[in-house]
Amino acid sequence: MSTYLGLDFGGTKLAAGIADGHGRLLAIERCPTDAAAGPDGAISAMRRLVQSFPRSLPEPVAVGISFGGPVDLACRRTLLSHHGPGWEDFPLVERVAEVWRRPVAMDNDANAAALGEFRFGAGRGYRNVLYVTVSTGIGAGVILDGKLYRGSRGLSGEVGHTIVLPDGPLCPCGKRGCVEAIASGPSIARAYAERAGLPPAAITAESVFRRAEQGDEMARDVLRWAIGLLGIGLANAINLLDPDVVVVGGGVSRAGDALFSPLREAVRANSAPSPPGAVPIVPAVLGDAVGVLGAVALVCDQSRDSAPG
Amino acid sequence: MSTYLGLDFGGTKLAAGIADGHGRLLAIERCPTDAAAGPDGAISAMRRLVQSFPRSLPEPVAVGISFGGPVDLACRRTLLSHHGPGWEDFPLVERVAEVWRRPVAMDNDANAAALGEFRFGAGRGYRNVLYVTVSTGIGAGVILDGKLYRGSRGLSGEVGHTIVLPDGPLCPCGKRGCVEAIASGPSIARAYAERAGLPPAAITAESVFRRAEQGDEMARDVLRWAIGLLGIGLANAINLLDPDVVVVGGGVSRAGDALFSPLREAVRANSAPSPPGAVPIVPAVLGDAVGVLGAVALVCDQSRDSAPG
Numbered sequence: 001m002s003t004y005l006g007l008d009f010g011g012t013k014l015a016a017g018i019a020d021g022h023g024r025l026l027a028i029e030r031c032p033t034d035a036a037a038g039p040d041g042a043i044s045a046m047r048r049l050v051q052s053f054p055r056s057l058p059e060p061v062a063v064g065i066s067f068g069g070p071v072d073l074a075c076r077r078t079l080l081s082h083h084g085p086g087w088e089d090f091p092l093v094e095r096v097a098e099v100w101r102r103p104v105a106m107d108n109d110a111n112a113a114a115l116g117e118f119r120f121g122a123g124r125g126y127r128n129v130l131y132v133t134v135s136t137g138i139g140a141g142v143i144l145d146g147k148l149y150r151g152s153r154g155l156s157g158e159v160g161h162t163i164v165l166p167d168g169p170l171c172p173c174g175k176r177g178c179v180e181a182i183a184s185g186p187s188i189a190r191a192y193a194e195r196a197g198l199p200p201a202a203i204t205a206e207s208v209f210r211r212a213e214q215g216d217e218m219a220r221d222v223l224r225w226a227i228g229l230l231g232i233g234l235a236n237a238i239n240l241l242d243p244d245v246v247v248v249g250g251g252v253s254r255a256g257d258a259l260f261s262p263l264r265e266a267v268r269a270n271s272a273p274s275p276p277g278a279v280p281i282v283p284a285v286l287g288d289a290v291g292v293l294g295a296v297a298l299v300c301d302q303s304r305d306s307a308p309g
Numbered sequence: 310m311s312t313y314l315g316l317d318f319g320g321t322k323l324a325a326g327i328a329d330g331h332g333r334l335l336a337i338e339r340c341p342t343d344a345a346a347g348p349d350g351a352i353s354a355m356r357r358l359v360q361s362f363p364r365s366l367p368e369p370v371a372v373g374i375s376f377g378g379p380v381d382l383a384c385r386r387t388l389l390s391h392h393g394p395g396w397e398d399f400p401l402v403e404r405v406a407e408v409w410r411r412p413v414a415m416d417n418d419a420n421a422a423a424l425g426e427f428r429f430g431a432g433r434g435y436r437n438v439l440y441v442t443v444s445t446g447i448g449a450g451v452i453l454d455g456k457l458y459r460g461s462r463g464l465s466g467e468v469g470h471t472i473v474l475p476d477g478p479l480c481p482c483g484k485r486g487c488v489e490a491i492a493s494g495p496s497i498a499r500a501y502a503e504r505a506g507l508p509p510a511a512i513t514a515e516s517v518f519r520r521a522e523q524g525d526e527m528a529r530d531v532l533r534w535a536i537g538l539l540g541i542g543l544a545n546a547i548n549l550l551d552p553d554v555v556v557v558g559g560g561v562s563r564a565g566d567a568l569f570s571p572l573r574e575a576v577r578a579n580s581a582p583s584p585p586g587a588v589p590i591v592p593a594v595l596g597d598a599v600g601v602l603g604a605v606a607l608v609c610d611q612s613r614d615s616a617p618g
Contacts, residue, residue, distance in 0.1 A: 164473070241465060
């Protein structure tokens with residue numbers, strides 16, 4: 001049995017795992033990201049995680065990387081991390097190949113997660129899959145005709161920065177009414193805190209969902225507004241891409257039916273008129289392991305496309 | 310030299326033309342659509358157009374069809390025409406093959422036009438092309454990795470029914486704030502007529518552009534509003550698809566710089582933050598022949614993918 005090492009370089013945590021080509025996870029270890037330690041510190045931390053795996057595991061034949069930030073078009077170098085210095089134009093693939101002496105594949109976290117859910121998770125068996133993560137930010141990865149579609153400049157899938165309310169809240173990107181400025185976890189929390197006159201730090205998206213469940217009308221209003229507009233963003237993406245399925249992951253998706261029921265209704269109401277059979281909107285299933293398993297899917301796909309170097 | 314017959318079944322006119330595999334048009338003839346005559350009448354009219362071609366032209370080796378309405382996923386049957394009865398589930402490919410006894414390829418007009426501009430027009434030499442037609446309606450066709458991307462149900466490219474203003478004007482599709490309800494030719498005309506208190510029939514989009522050029526501030530406002538929101542719709546599509554280029558055709562695109570200058574500015578202002586080099590927004594170049602040449606491009610591509618049957 002061939003196994004693969006998956007490395008998930010996230011902004012708040014690092015994770016390393018070993019899985020087989022069917023996405024069965026044999027080991028996974030995590031530690032917090034030390035942003036100040038930069039790329040070299042992150043690679044050292046990954047080595048320690050891998051050294052802590054049971055010795056009985058088969059040696060991985062290749063290494064995949066999910067990186068929490070933009071990567072270059074050839075997927076060899078990181079362009080930037082929003083969480084710490086030292087990642088501008090860093091040759092992460094080359095450096096990881098030096099450490100593990102195996103073929104390496106990399107992509108940004110949204111693309112890796114999309115491929116992970118497509119190969120091993122909720123997108124299995126479909127051909128065209130839109131994966132959306134609703135978390136600190138909102139990102140997406142697009143699988144078309146069974147392959148990751150990266151766009152002309154590696155910038156496809158920016159659902160989070162599509163605009164659904166031109167006079168809406170200001171997004172850190174400088175525009176108004178981006179889906180991310182409305183329906184990301186922090187945006188939901190901020191909208192509630194503002195209405196309730198609470199300090200933003202007192203509120204999380206999770207607590208807004210909890211308050212809504214307990215009957216708090218203000219929390220319900222905020223969620224109706226945010227989820228309704230997220231639904232417009234997804235409907236717009238569906239109208240363009242006509243996928244088989246939309247898979248929704250990320251921290252906010254843990255709200256379960258409290259998210260998915262109104263989201264499906266909003267997508268249905270805002271989709272183009274179409275033949276019977278709405279596009280299913282389903283929860284991601286890989287949970288916290290999506291980065292590691294996405295990384296494994298990346299390197300499995302690369303091994304399939306070309307003999308390992 | 311192989312030549313191809315292109316048939317453009319539009320809602321208001323029919324066109325037939327002969328072109329070679331490089332999109333060089335050797336003949337083209339048009340007549341008005343007689344909606345009441347249905348599919349059989351349209352096929353008869355096409356036969357008359359073809360019979361009027363010069364006898365010296367080489368016999369076409371295959372026939373392409375651009376159809377002004379939805380077609381089934383296999384591109385064999387028309388599902389519906391918005392312009393007349395009799396087109397529900399009509400086997401147009403089979404019927405055209407019976408008449409001309411050649412291989413036949415078909416797609417809807419937006420997809421055919423996208424492929425036409427990609428093969429023979431403003432999209433030549435690119436790999437990922439978004440073609441948008443701004444006309445009586447707003448439609449789009451998507452070329453990804455050098456191929457027409459039709460989506461899972463043949464419904465990709467519905468830019469016109471993406472929502473950019475949730476409380477905006479009512480669209481015939483039943484939703485509010487669709488790009489089509491704001492920036493199509495009739496929508497621009499209606500917005501001006503409403504503000505000016507004129508009967509809608511007195512105004513066309515063309516006349517709104519003309520009034521704006523002559524200094525009419527109300528016309529300028531309407532165009533700023535409509536083009537600004539069209540720009541958000543295109544920016545949203547760019548953020549998802551990351552194409553090499555956006556090609557804009559259709560009647561409203563004949564306004565030239567009066568459309569393209571503010572449109573480029575709106576797209577730039579509403580695109581996701583990205584590396585230097587905005588996606589070019591360029592005018593279509595095939596003009597009135599886009600349906601015929603798109604039909605020819607469809608059948609050329611089909612001939613390339615499989616031996617003619």
